[in-house]
Amino acid sequence: MKQKEKQYHQIEKLKQDWNQLDELAGNPSLSTIEMKQQLEVYQEKQKKRFYKELVIFFATAVLILSCFIISFVQVPVLFIVIEIGAMILGPIVYFALVKRKNKEGKVLL
Amino acid sequence: MEHEQDWSLIEKARTGDQDAFTQLFQRYYSFLYKYLLKLTLDEEVSADLAQDTMLKCYTNLASFKGEGKFSTWMISISTRLYMDLLRKQKREKNWLNQLKRTLSRQLSWQANTKGMEWSDVFTDFNQLEDDVRVPILLHHYYGYSYDEIGQIMNIRSGTVKSRVHNGLKILRKE
Numbered sequence: 001m002k003q004k005e006k007q008y009h010q011i012e013k014l015k016q017d018w019n020q021l022d023e024l025a026g027n028p029s030l031s032t033i034e035m036k037q038q039l040e041v042y043q044e045k046q047k048k049r050f051y052k053e054l055v056i057f058f059a060t061a062v063l064i065l066s067c068f069i070i071s072f073v074q075v076p077v078l079f080i081v082i083e084i085g086a087m088i089l090g091p092i093v094y095f096a097l098v099k100r101k102n103k104e105g106k107v108l109l
Numbered sequence: 110m111e112h113e114q115d116w117s118l119i120e121k122a123r124t125g126d127q128d129a130f131t132q133l134f135q136r137y138y139s140f141l142y143k144y145l146l147k148l149t150l151d152e153e154v155s156a157d158l159a160q161d162t163m164l165k166c167y168t169n170l171a172s173f174k175g176e177g178k179f180s181t182w183m184i185s186i187s188t189r190l191y192m193d194l195l196r197k198q199k200r201e202k203n204w205l206n207q208l209k210r211t212l213s214r215q216l217s218w219q220a221n222t223k224g225m226e227w228s229d230v231f232t233d234f235n236q237l238e239d240d241v242r243v244p245i246l247l248h249h250y251y252g253y254s255y256d257e258i259g260q261i262m263n264i265r266s267g268t269v270k271s272r273v274h275n276g277l278k279i280l281r282k283e
Contacts, residue, residue: 017231
């Protein structure tokens with residue numbers, strides 16, 4: 001009983017202090033112009049990032065395809081080895097990615 | 110009513126209406142900033158985190174299902190950003206773990222000017238681990254249920270309950 005009472009008082013004290021912090025914060029606000037500017041800068045950054053990633057994606061795709069074609073034409077055995085390796089590694093990488101995503105969690109309330 | 114107004118703004122924002130999004134975010138900015146201030150005890154860090162939360166909300170608005178309140182979703186995002194920031198800081202500076210978490214200079218100064226005093230429980234509370242502090246704050250100050258906190262922090266509600274219980278137990282002992 002005493003413990004419960006002590007806990008109740010502690011929580012009340014904490015609430016008072018949190019209220020004090022709210023009081024110190026006042027009434028913070030962000031202006032519409034400021035917000036729009038931040039959003040525009042962010043969108044611009046995202047756009048640049050997207051194009052950068054697109055270029056890297058195409059470059060990687062071309063590189064992989066050329067390797068595949070060369071190995072298929074020149075060394076067919078190597079091509080088969082790569083294919084088998086990809087068949088084994090593919091699912092492992094996929095599950096690792098899914099696991100990581102689940103660990104990060106979804107914010108879809 | 111509030112939920113309906115939020116929802117209409119969310120739907121507009123999803124179609125690319127920036128005004129609707131800014132209006133929506135402005136409604137909750139104060140709430141978000143104050144929540145972050147209680148965690149970080151620093152105005153600058155809170156403002157930065159609030160800004161990051163805004164951008165994350167903007168990008169992920171399409172994934173908001175509307176099953177809960179917009180404010181809860183926002184708190185969820187900001188809590189995870191705060192936890193990420195802490196993890197990053199801990200990786201960069203190991204000694205940070207040993208530092209005492211106190212109010213920022215500016216806040217201390219403001220509090221002193223206003224003659225505010227802080228209880229010992231508050232000081233002890235701020236030294237607790239963050240995965241314990243957050244659920245205590247959300248449950249006892251903001252009134253979120255264990256289930257809601259579980260969703261916010263992406264942990265089971267039983268874990269939330271035990272963290273709150275253990276955190277308060279530590280405070281009682283100190």
